[in-house]
Amino acid sequence: MSKIQNAFQNGKAFIGFLTAGDPNLQKTEEYILAMEEAGADLIEIGIPFSDPIAEGQVIQDANIRSLSVGTTTDKVFDMVVSVRKKTQIPLVFLTYLNPVFKYGYEQFFEKCREVGIDGIIIPDMPYEEKGELLPIAKANDVDVISMIAPTSEDRIRRIAGEATGFIYVVSSMGVTGMRSEIKTDLEGILETIREASATPAAIGFGINTPEQAAKYGAMADGVIVGSAIVKLIEKYGENAKEPLMQYVKSMKNAVISQ
Amino acid sequence: MAKGRYGIHGGQYIPETLMNEIIHLEEAYEHYKKDPEFNAHLNKLLAEYAGRPSLLYYAEKMTKDLGGAKIYFKREDLNHTGSHKINNVLGQVLLAKYMGKTRVIAETGAGQHGVATATAAALLDMECEIFMGKEDTIRQALNVYRMELLGAKVHPVTSGTMTLKDAVNEAMREWTSRVNDTLYVLGSVMGPHPFPMIVRDFQSVISKEAKAQILEKEGKLPTAVMACVGGGSNSMGMFYEFINDPEVQLIGCEAAGHGIHTDKHAATIAKGTLGVFHGMKSYFCQDEYGQIAPVYSISAGLDYPGIGPEHAYLHDTGRAQYVPVTDAEAVDAFEYIARTEGIICAIESAHAVAHLRKIAPTMSKDDIIICCLSGRGDKDVAAIARYKGVDLHE
Numbered sequence: 001m002s003k004i005q006n007a008f009q010n011g012k013a014f015i016g017f018l019t020a021g022d023p024n025l026q027k028t029e030e031y032i033l034a035m036e037e038a039g040a041d042l043i044e045i046g047i048p049f050s051d052p053i054a055e056g057q058v059i060q061d062a063n064i065r066s067l068s069v070g071t072t073t074d075k076v077f078d079m080v081v082s083v084r085k086k087t088q089i090p091l092v093f094l095t096y097l098n099p100v101f102k103y104g105y106e107q108f109f110e111k112c113r114e115v116g117i118d119g120i121i122i123p124d125m126p127y128e129e130k131g132e133l134l135p136i137a138k139a140n141d142v143d144v145i146s147m148i149a150p151t152s153e154d155r156i157r158r159i160a161g162e163a164t165g166f167i168y169v170v171s172s173m174g175v176t177g178m179r180s181e182i183k184t185d186l187e188g189i190l191e192t193i194r195e196a197s198a199t200p201a202a203i204g205f206g207i208n209t210p211e212q213a214a215k216y217g218a219m220a221d222g223v224i225v226g227s228a229i230v231k232l233i234e235k236y237g238e239n240a241k242e243p244l245m246q247y248v249k250s251m252k253n254a255v256i257s258q
Numbered sequence: 259m260a261k262g263r264y265g266i267h268g269g270q271y272i273p274e275t276l277m278n279e280i281i282h283l284e285e286a287y288e289h290y291k292k293d294p295e296f297n298a299h300l301n302k303l304l305a306e307y308a309g310r311p312s313l314l315y316y317a318e319k320m321t322k323d324l325g326g327a328k329i330y331f332k333r334e335d336l337n338h339t340g341s342h343k344i345n346n347v348l349g350q351v352l353l354a355k356y357m358g359k360t361r362v363i364a365e366t367g368a369g370q371h372g373v374a375t376a377t378a379a380a381l382l383d384m385e386c387e388i389f390m391g392k393e394d395t396i397r398q399a400l401n402v403y404r405m406e407l408l409g410a411k412v413h414p415v416t417s418g419t420m421t422l423k424d425a426v427n428e429a430m431r432e433w434t435s436r437v438n439d440t441l442y443v444l445g446s447v448m449g450p451h452p453f454p455m456i457v458r459d460f461q462s463v464i465s466k467e468a469k470a471q472i473l474e475k476e477g478k479l480p481t482a483v484m485a486c487v488g489g490g491s492n493s494m495g496m497f498y499e500f501i502n503d504p505e506v507q508l509i510g511c512e513a514a515g516h517g518i519h520t521d522k523h524a525a526t527i528a529k530g531t532l533g534v535f536h537g538m539k540s541y542f543c544q545d546e547y548g549q550i551a552p553v554y555s556i557s558a559g560l561d562y563p564g565i566g567p568e569h570a571y572l573h574d575t576g577r578a579q580y581v582p583v584t585d586a587e588a589v590d591a592f593e594y595i596a597r598t599e600g601i602i603c604a605i606e607s608a609h610a611v612a613h614l615r616k617i618a619p620t621m622s623k624d625d626i627i628i629c630c631l632s633g634r635g636d637k638d639v640a641a642i643a644r645y646k647g648v649d650l651h652e
Binding site for chain 2: 053074097126154170
């Protein structure tokens, strides 16, 4: 069984995202451990990319802040080595295909295995294109997380049927970012996913309040929160540990109340 | 070759949210490109609205002055809206209309594609929003005003380098938020499949006409055809009908800015490496970790860090040759063709003219070169004046 599934063993999962190197990699390590302590079940670590086309303003800005302090893929790997000495929480990378391609698929996924990365989310790599890296990722025990969107329709079964790790259900049209309202028929999508797959499904994009976490936690196996966390890091910089822990606790409590 | 692939290049590297829409677009395109009503409608617009066929002009004075090959210009600058962009835009906006869309969005660099899209949208009653890097809205302020005059909403893009690549990012982000009523009218032979194919097909009218025109005028094929290359739409249009004529050299001229030995250039073939960005596998200017590099050119239309996947393939196979041309060479050519032929061409097109000046004298009088003048230069006059240190107020 994939280690990622540990995140879903104790009821509903809370998945937190942060951009590696924002405000710096020492702080990223501290914030990952803080989020775990506050109850996060899985952490998504963003490897910064110059042109993140699936991100809204908040995460775009975090990518720029991180790159401007000199964060590189190798330095992110080094940070994960250090994190892994302190925790066994499932860790997945979120990045765009070009940094992975340019690093070399073989080298990248071997390095993932070596440092203890359990999965990867690549928003600009749809089902049709995953063949070029999937066998390499698999050989290194890295789950390639599949995304399902409000527009996926007839594609849901095919994508879910081959999904491993967890399924990332995109709540809304558009890019990442906090939303006050989500209108997609998520229950319908989740029903179709469950008919096709036993892989846990978590909902992300737009979730930022405990009320939303409770609502979507009730529907799915977990919720994913990115922009709201990154916004706290943007606001508090190197002093974000306490506010982050408070926020993650409130979100985790809302998720497991279901 | 696999569908949507040009050798190893191309593909569909886009968010899942767009996948069904892009599959739908391909199906609609395959259907309408065979539909007599759609084609009659498009051909009527090209002939009666855009002014096609464009002239194939024999540049007698330049031919004499350079003293080598016979020089012809394919005059895309004479099209309505002043560039080749209208060929693709009429096709895509009409396709959007037949697909039942009511809104089009587009990116623009120099503003030519934005103006063309806004024009077609006005004519075909579509809502239109254009994404343009803030840097470019300053360099090409008149084109911003033109687009607004045509009823389009222009969004200045303030992310990243605030130029063409960022405008593409933002247009893609906008498209993921609204696909039902909206088509993203991509301006070049780039992006995810089927865009490189659709844009190539609509632009291939350039070489279809040029081939017939040169055979009529000269009774033989040209020695070389050439054009400037940013994303590569006018060059792909200029090359396409000649790809299977191996005796015809295909030459693309990319923007070398301050020179390819500096870090201020946009010369993707000369300096780029294989990558995956903006929906396609191709060559990109990027660093060792795959971060897309800031690029530079005096020409906003060539200021792009990638190149269309079919060009990347023509480069790999050696079928086409790509050469870098600096800002200084382009400005020199801009002035030269104005004085010699009385044509003020776009600074983008001037990159091709600059290389033409280098190769024509090395060829014989029996050789023929067709150079695509992709656009007219009115939009560039103020910027070139500033470049030359002229204190000019519009």
